Structure formats: structure tokens, C-alpha cells
Amino acid sequence: MDFCPKDVIEMTTDRLNAKGITFAECVHPEQCIGCMACTLMCPDAAVELFKQED
Numbered sequence: 827m828d829f830c831p832k833d834v835i836e837m838t839t840d841r842l843n844a845k846g847i848t849f850a851e852c853v854h855p856e857q858c859i860g861c862m863a864c865t866l867m868c869p870d871a872a873v874e875l876f877k878q879e880d
């Protein structure tokens with residue numbers, strides 16, 4: 827989230843995951859430029875990037 831140049835990713839504020847903590851989610855996918863910073867910088871390697879065909 828901190829490394830995304832387009833602010834595509836945000837932490838949830840109203841939902842928790844199964845462990846009871848907030849989580850990052852893709853909230854503005856239309857702004858993604860495919861730079862892959864999120865996939866490279868995520869400390870848990872939890873991000874996968876896919877190109878969506880129209």
C-alpha cells in the first residue's frame with residue numbers, strides 16, 4: 827500500500843479478516859498502471875497481479 831504510486835490499495839476500515847485484523851484491498855483497480863511495486867514490496871508476498879481483459 828505504501829509503495830503504490832496510484833493509491834490503488836487501501837486498508838479496510840469497516841471489515842476484518844478471519845484473524846480479526848484489517849486488511850489491504852484493491853479499491854481503485856482502474857488506476858493501476860501495472861508497475862508491480864505492490865507485488866515486489868509486499869513483506870508477505872501476498873499480492874498477485876492480473877491483467878483484466880475487457
Ligand code: SF4
Nearest residue numbers: 830858859861862864
Ligand atoms: S501494480 Fe500495484 S503498485 Fe503498481 S499501480 Fe498497480 S496496484 Fe499500485
